[in-house]
Amino acid sequence: MNRGGAAHPLVELTLARLREIFREPEALFWAFIFPILMSVAMALAFPSSGSAPVPVGVRQGEGAEALRATLAASKVLAPRLVPAADESRALRDGEVDLVIVPGTPPTYRFDPGRAESRVARLVLDDALKRAAGRADPWTAVEEHVAMPGSRYVDWLIPGLIGMGIIATSVWGIAFSIVQARMRKLLKRMVASPMRRSHYLLAQLLARLLFLLPEVAIPLLFGRYVIGMPLRGSLAAVAVVSLGGALSCGGIGLLAASRTKTFEAISGLINLILLPMWIASGVFFSASRFPPVLQPFVQALPLTAIVDALRAVILEGAPLASREVMSELGILAAWGLIPFVIALKIFRWR
Amino acid sequence: MTEIATDIAFQCTGLQKRYGDVVAVDGLSLSVRRGECFGLLGPNGAGKTTTIEILEGLLAPDAGDVQVLGLRWASDEHELRQRLGIQLQETQLADKLTVEETLKLFRSFYRRGRDVSELLQIIGLEAKRTSWVSTLSSGQKQRLSVACALAGEPDLLFLDEPTTGLDPQSRRQLWGLLERFRAAGGTILLTTHYMDEAEVLCDRVAIVDKGKVIALDTPKALIASLGAPRVITHHGTLEDVFMARTGRHLREE
Numbered sequence: 001m002n003r004g005g006a007a008h009p010l011v012e013l014t015l016a017r018l019r020e021i022f023r024e025p026e027a028l029f030w031a032f033i034f035p036i037l038m039s040v041a042m043a044l045a046f047p048s049s050g051s052a053p054v055p056v057g058v059r060q061g062e063g064a065e066a067l068r069a070t071l072a073a074s075k076v077l078a079p080r081l082v083p084a085a086d087e088s089r090a091l092r093d094g095e096v097d098l099v100i101v102p103g104t105p106p107t108y109r110f111d112p113g114r115a116e117s118r119v120a121r122l123v124l125d126d127a128l129k130r131a132a133g134r135a136d137p138w139t140a141v142e143e144h145v146a147m148p149g150s151r152y153v154d155w156l157i158p159g160l161i162g163m164g165i166i167a168t169s170v171w172g173i174a175f176s177i178v179q180a181r182m183r184k185l186l187k188r189m190v191a192s193p194m195r196r197s198h199y200l201l202a203q204l205l206a207r208l209l210f211l212l213p214e215v216a217i218p219l220l221f222g223r224y225v226i227g228m229p230l231r232g233s234l235a236a237v238a239v240v241s242l243g244g245a246l247s248c249g250g251i252g253l254l255a256a257s258r259t260k261t262f263e264a265i266s267g268l269i270n271l272i273l274l275p276m277w278i279a280s281g282v283f284f285s286a287s288r289f290p291p292v293l294q295p296f297v298q299a300l301p302l303t304a305i306v307d308a309l310r311a312v313i314l315e316g317a318p319l320a321s322r323e324v325m326s327e328l329g330i331l332a333a334w335g336l337i338p339f340v341i342a343l344k345i346f347r348w349r
Numbered sequence: 350m351t352e353i354a355t356d357i358a359f360q361c362t363g364l365q366k367r368y369g370d371v372v373a374v375d376g377l378s379l380s381v382r383r384g385e386c387f388g389l390l391g392p393n394g395a396g397k398t399t400t401i402e403i404l405e406g407l408l409a410p411d412a413g414d415v416q417v418l419g420l421r422w423a424s425d426e427h428e429l430r431q432r433l434g435i436q437l438q439e440t441q442l443a444d445k446l447t448v449e450e451t452l453k454l455f456r457s458f459y460r461r462g463r464d465v466s467e468l469l470q471i472i473g474l475e476a477k478r479t480s481w482v483s484t485l486s487s488g489q490k491q492r493l494s495v496a497c498a499l500a501g502e503p504d505l506l507f508l509d510e511p512t513t514g515l516d517p518q519s520r521r522q523l524w525g526l527l528e529r530f531r532a533a534g535g536t537i538l539l540t541t542h543y544m545d546e547a548e549v550l551c552d553r554v555a556i557v558d559k560g561k562v563i564a565l566d567t568p569k570a571l572i573a574s575l576g577a578p579r580v581i582t583h584h585g586t587l588e589d590v591f592m593a594r595t596g597r598h599l600r601e602e
Binding site: 188 | 405406407428430431434435437438439440441442445446450452453454455456457458460461462463464465466467468481497500501572
């Protein structure tokens with residue numbers, strides 16, 4: 001067939017979409033730079049704190065300096081003197097996990113609802129009583145185990161990768177379609193002999209090609225800069241990422257199927273994505289939600305992507321494992337159902 | 350159904366289209382021969398765009414019959430799209446594609462047609478080949494848009510207000526482009542609210558008002574039909590024809 005210097009329409013449509021993405025600096029920032037900045041920020045904010053001394057405050061007053069010296073000698077505490085007026089603020093901001101008021105007996109001021117404060121109470125109590133000459137009936141043998149991959153940042157990076165996959169899928173596809181509709185470009189293309197399936201397929205294809213650098217960059221950064229373990233196969237990571245991107249592409253398509261303005265599509269996408277940022281366990285484990293919410297939380301596409309990525313990257317789960325397969329099943333459902341509905345209700349004008 | 354004469358490019362009979370209570374097209378009929386340049390002239394809201402979009406197969410009429418190149422939209426859409434060139438009002442091509450990339454994209458949809466390099470030459474944008482669409486002037490953008498419609502070497506070109514908003518020089522460049530297309534045997538249907546455009550380009554003009562054809566003839570005959578008294582102050586134009594028929598100005602909002 002003579003195409004006068006042009007390639008197959010599917011190739012041209014995909015290229016056009018890719019060019020638009022790569023010529024949009026903001027899109028590149030969100031997809032490539034943002035996850036890295038997030039990982040760095042998180043690594044700085046949550047250093048692996050296993051053996052760091054526990055910060056505690058000693059209320060200024062009689063005997064405070066002596067008490068501070070005793071606590072400091074224990075090595076497991078980082079005590080500092082705190083004026084009474086500043087105590088509440090220091091506790092609230094997490095500068096100290098507990099404040100001790102010198103006396104006989106001393107008073108511990110802390111919030112038992114905070115895990116760090118409960119730990120501080122035990123460590124401080126233990127150190128004080130030992131210094132006071134307590135005789136322990138026995139001392140347990142401690143076996144210290146360093147588990148690479150158990151740091152918060154190791155756990156966070158697969159979450160950020162998953163978040164990036166779904167965000168780019170939904171935003172990228174939905175925005176590009178709504179923009180073409182607003183500019184009457186969609187209508188113009190439908191007035192030509194272009195096949196509608198080619199247009200939609202090109203959106204997905206461009207999205208999938210874009211996926212490679214988008215996953216590879218934070219993965220390599222995590223592996224070689226942060227030292228995150230990569231226990232599973234790259235192929236498994238690729239399949240999970242691909243499944244996630246395709247699945248969320250269907251959601252993006254559905255969101256854009258009739259939307260006519262940027263305001264409407266932005267609102268719609270935020271409505272879809274923001275609850276998942278919270279609920280799907282990107283920043284903290286989704287298992288923290290009460291059991292009654294678990295079926296919903298586990299059925300979210302982002303939960304499926306993040307759980308599958310963590311299983312593969314951190315635990316080395318093979319693709320065929322039950323865990324990964326069940327997550328892929330959830331993704332397949334999310335890919336198929338919105339996609340079919342989108343095709344049915346799509347407005348080409 | 351009547352047999353379609355081979356020299357008919359398209360025809361429609363009794364077209365009706367309403368949006369809620371508003372009747373956009375009200376029993377409109379047209380028949381245009383191959384090789385003709387036909388103009389739909391009328392004020393905004395007269396039903397020109399609705400009519401042309403029905404003919405382009407982008408809107409379904411509530412009633413009436415449409416035949417284009419002897420084919421019908423319901424049964425021959427894909428074949429028809431291969432043979433038509435369509436340029437819509439207000440289409441904005443992708444800003445961040447180059448002129449050449451845009452042409453390649455549209456050219457790829459047609460199974461036959463002109464080479465991209467030839468299209469660039471036709472619209473005089475060879476020098477802008479690698480420029481982003483966003484850097485083009487509005488006249489250049491409009492020529493590019495027409496080139497996208499010409500990519501498949503169409504038999505029939507539909508243009509909806511092709512020169513609205515262009516400066517005089519850009520309009521004349523576009524007219525030249527359309528005249529060359531016609532000289533090569535192509536048929537054109539265009540809508541416009543510029544009288545001079547219709548007078549320069551069109552063999553015949555239908556004046557449309559409130560969804561109906563209120564006059565249909567060559568521009569010359571329409572102006573002549575005004576008679577002497579109306580043209581004392583200036584050379585008669587289609588604007589005068591519109592005023593004479595409706596009592597209103599063509600460009601009244």
